[in-house]
Amino acid sequence: MRRGTETIPASQGSHLLLNDILLTSGDGRVGAILQDGTRIGLGPNTELKIDRFVYEPVDGEFGLLLRLARGVLVYFSGRIARFAPEAVTVETPVGVVGLRGTRFAISIEGT
Amino acid sequence: MATKCVQIAALPLILLAAACTPKRVAAPPAPPAPKQNVFVLLPDPEGKPSGIVVKNPAGAQDLSQAYRAIRVERFDVAPGPPFTLDQPEVRRLFGAALDVLPAPEVLFTLHFDLGMDVLNAESEAQLPAVLNAVVNAIRERRSTAIAVTGHTDTTADEQLNYQLGLRRAQRVAEILAAQDVDTSTLFVSSHGYADLLVKTPLGVAEARNRRVEIIVR
Numbered sequence: 001m002r003r004g005t006e007t008i009p010a011s012q013g014s015h016l017l018l019n020d021i022l023l024t025s026g027d028g029r030v031g032a033i034l035q036d037g038t039r040i041g042l043g044p045n046t047e048l049k050i051d052r053f054v055y056e057p058v059d060g061e062f063g064l065l066l067r068l069a070r071g072v073l074v075y076f077s078g079r080i081a082r083f084a085p086e087a088v089t090v091e092t093p094v095g096v097v098g099l100r101g102t103r104f105a106i107s108i109e110g111t
Numbered sequence: 112m113a114t115k116c117v118q119i120a121a122l123p124l125i126l127l128a129a130a131c132t133p134k135r136v137a138a139p140p141a142p143p144a145p146k147q148n149v150f151v152l153l154p155d156p157e158g159k160p161s162g163i164v165v166k167n168p169a170g171a172q173d174l175s176q177a178y179r180a181i182r183v184e185r186f187d188v189a190p191g192p193p194f195t196l197d198q199p200e201v202r203r204l205f206g207a208a209l210d211v212l213p214a215p216e217v218l219f220t221l222h223f224d225l226g227m228d229v230l231n232a233e234s235e236a237q238l239p240a241v242l243n244a245v246v247n248a249i250r251e252r253r254s255t256a257i258a259v260t261g262h263t264d265t266t267a268d269e270q271l272n273y274q275l276g277l278r279r280a281q282r283v284a285e286i287l288a289a290q291d292v293d294t295s296t297l298f299v300s301s302h303g304y305a306d307l308l309v310k311t312p313l314g315v316a317e318a319r320n321r322r323v324e325i326i327v328r
Contacts, residue, residue: 013255031211033328035258035298039215041208057305058273074153074208076215094148094183095167095190100175102161103153105205110146111185 021049024071038064038078043107046071054087055080062087069093070108077102149204151180151196165190217248219325221283225316226266228278241325242290248327249292256328257292259284261301264320265313269303276301283323 001010002021008014016022016032024030024046031041036055042048052065062084066073073090081088081099090097092108154177155161162175170189172181180196196204219241221234230238249257261276261283280299288294309319 013253015255029207029211031208031213033213033216033256035256035328037216037326037328039212041210041212043205043208046208057302060305072205072208074205074212076212092148092183094186094188095150095165097150098164098166100160100162100164102155102159104163104174105151105153105201105208107147107149107204109148111148 016050018050018053021047023047034064034078036064036078036080038080039076040066041074043072043074046073048073051091057083064088065091067091068106068108070110072105072107074105075103148183149180149196150174150183150190151201151205152177153201154178213328214252217252217327219245219248219327221323221325222318223279223321223323225264225318225321226275228275228282230282231318231321238286242286245287245325245327246290246292249296252327254327255296256298257287257296258324258326258328259287259297259299260306260324260326261299262306262308262320262322262324263304264315264317265304265307265311266316273301273303276303279321279323283325287325 001008001016002023003017010030022030022042024042024044026044029043031039033039034053047069049067051067052063054061054063062080064080064087068090075090077099081102085099088099090106092106093111094108097104097106150163150165152161152163152174162173164171164173165181165183167183167186167190169187172190172193174181174193178196178201179193181193182191221241222231223229224231248254259280261278261280263272263276280301284294284297284299287297304320307320308322309317311317311320
């Protein structure tokens with residue numbers, strides 16, 4: 001994963017921070033569970049940035065923005081989507097996904 | 112002090128649960144040109160109504176049934192018409208990513224006496240069994256992120272309840288630490304009365320809302 005200018009190898013149990021970019025190679029794949037229980041899976045040759053993550057039930061503030069630059073993303077929703085489905089967005093090079101539902105998948109091969 | 116952090120904003124946001132090393136499995140055959148960009152709605156496990164909308168400057172398309180999909184060629188070309196993606200094709204495109212999805216989080220709940228950070232009699236009696244289950248879940252999942260979140264009912268004001276929720280969560284964090292759970296993996300916070308298990312108006316003493324949730328991820 002890329003954090004600022006650093007590239008850090010991910011391993012079981014690694015913690016991911018806001019603005020990190022997950023990168024997988026041609027035979028790589030990686031799964032992550034977010035603080036609100038959202039689960040994501042990335043296939044090979046994938047680049048995904050965690051661009052916004054806000055899970056603040058006390059303040060009623062929620063937001064999740066994932067940017068899929070290329071590759072494969074599977075998304076299973078968590079509590080952010082339950083509190084505020086409109087606060088979840090996935091951006092891709094060909095369009096933006098808004099959420100009313102719980103599970104979807106995207107494959108971006110190119111434009 | 113058994114708790115590591117109390118500020119959600121200061122915490123790592125996300126736990127990477129499963130980073131799989133490449134397996135010696137043949138990669139799926141390279142798809143033929145032209146390149147395709149596919150969006151597909153997957154079934155909701157409880158069969159709840161679900162849907163996504165895919166938008167770009169040239170148009171928008173709704174998907175509201177499982178396995179309905181669309182292709183989108185470019186940002187400036189409207190999303191194509193919906194079609195059904197058969198399950199072998201879903202596997203071919205998304206199998207690798209589906210296979211590495213972490214297991215769903217596991218939730219344990221302990222209940223508290225009114226206005227206090229003391230477990231109620233029932234939860235006190237169940238505590239050994241609950242702790243055993245929590246420790247097993249942490250071990251099985253090799254979890255490095257356990258949320259300990261305090262909740263209250265709607266008696267008293269918001270600020271008092273935030274503090275009470277936090278004290279309850281800290282109490283449970285101390286109990287977990289005594290079980291040799293690594294305190295650096297505990298994310299302690301309070302939701303006050305913002306996240307009621309049983310929806311009530313303000314000013315209602317509802318026992319089921321007075322709780323701490325231990326969520327193993």
